[in-house]
Amino acid sequence: MQALVLSGINQPVTLQNVPTPTPGAGQVLVQLHAAALNHRDVWIQKGQYAGLKFPIILGSDGAGTVTALGEGAPASLLHQAVLINAGQGWGSDSRAQGRDFRILGLPDDGTFAEYVAVPAAAVRAKPAHLSFEQAATLPLGGLTAYRAAFTRGQVQAGERVLISGVGGGVALLALQMVVAAGAEAWVTSGSEEKIARAVKLGAKGGISYKTEKWPATLTKQAGGGFDLIIDSAAGPGFNDLIDAAAPGGRIVFYGATQGDVPELAARKVFWKQLSLLGSTMGTEQDFADMVDLVEQHQLVPVVDETFALAEGEQALRRMDEGVQFGKIVLKIKAAK
Known part of the structure; x- marks a missing residue:
């Protein structure tokens, strides 16, 4: 698959061919149609974030279609259009995230790629009234x-x-x-x-x-x-x-x-x-309630500008300039 890879601090992200991930037990493979940027991606690129590791595929937000299931993943998810919860492993205490909490895009490879493998529990059906580009803006920010x-x-x-x-x-x-x-x-x-x-x-x-x-x-x-x-x-x-x-x-x-x-x-x-x-991020229940609110009120997130995956570095620089109004999105693959 193709992915935007960050090789080091203050390096540009580059489009590279990397192995397509295989979903493990309890995971699903999502073919991404769109991913959205967050300031987190810029901070990682600048080395202003804890737990840095390279090379890494950035990106916490994404929406796409489930194309493969790992062992134990619900069969009903196959071929479903989904958005991905960027925060995983919150823990049992709803008041604050536990030690195992992690955000997609560091330490695990993220959504600036054609495919990503994530826990089945981290995906939710895409609101039908939203395009993949609009839905991709929701996970971390929403x-x-x-x-x-x-x-x-x-x-x-x-x-x-x-x-x-x-x-x-x-x-x-x-x-x-x-x-x-x-x-x-x-x-x-x-x-x-x-x-x-x-x-x-x-x-x-x-x-x-x-x-x-x-x-x-x-x-x-x-x-x-x-x-x-x-x-x-x-x-x-x-x-x-x-x-x-x-x-x-x-x-x-x-x-x-x-x-x-x-x-x-x-x-x-x-x-x-x-x-x-x-406050930061949220629980799995917060995520479910957020998507329900978006569906109930037919909310449409604001997309600032859309870039092709190959233009990822240009998109990051727009984020860094702080001139955007709404979310910056990478269009990865047109939905069929």
Whole structure:
């Protein structure tokens, strides 16, 4: 098969012929039609990730067709169109992943390839209303967004929700999900164009986080503080989120792209009775519930741009530039 292979830190991914995997006991072989990029892929390429190993086939997100079954895999999965849960081996405690938890694309070869072998329990039927390219955007980003908003954030209809850094795949999926749940969503971004596009997806409004004292302006515009805030940046701007939160509010953060918070406004946290909640990926049940939500509300993820598998390095550079609105997708094989 053909696959994009990363041979070392700061090396470009290259299209190579590699052995097609054979599904082991309890596994299925998925012929991939599409795969989606995540920042994780860029961080691995730059050497900014734990447990590096080379050569490696990157890619955590994928959708395709089951073409072969390992021993013990359910026969009903053969020839089924599926999407793949990128997180595997969560463990028995739903509160946090166990030591055996792993994400597809490192340490195991991932989805930037024509085929991938994964546990049968990691696949779920592709929502019929989505193309393979759209479905491929869901696994890691959709799971992260769902757990942040629902499992950890406990979003309720009618609540005001703020989603920071809209434009990235997880933030946009979180926006679509909370709007579907009946919440009132607001956004921040460094781009006025991205805010305008978010409004078209259902956001009530937004503001540039470059605006001086933006929390006061936005909470006035929204009619009050935010019951739930979903963030991926952390860093020096985290205290702005504390200012924007309503008394008794929850701040869920699933990333720290701007680094650690240098000086937490602890007094405001306890005086406002805030809950700070960490979240990442999700359980198998979170994954199933996320797909159910997408099907129930016929949600369509936003695809930023589609590249051929051979253009994988170009796609990674677009991800690295941070200019995308939605998910970047590799089209691997046209669905028959």
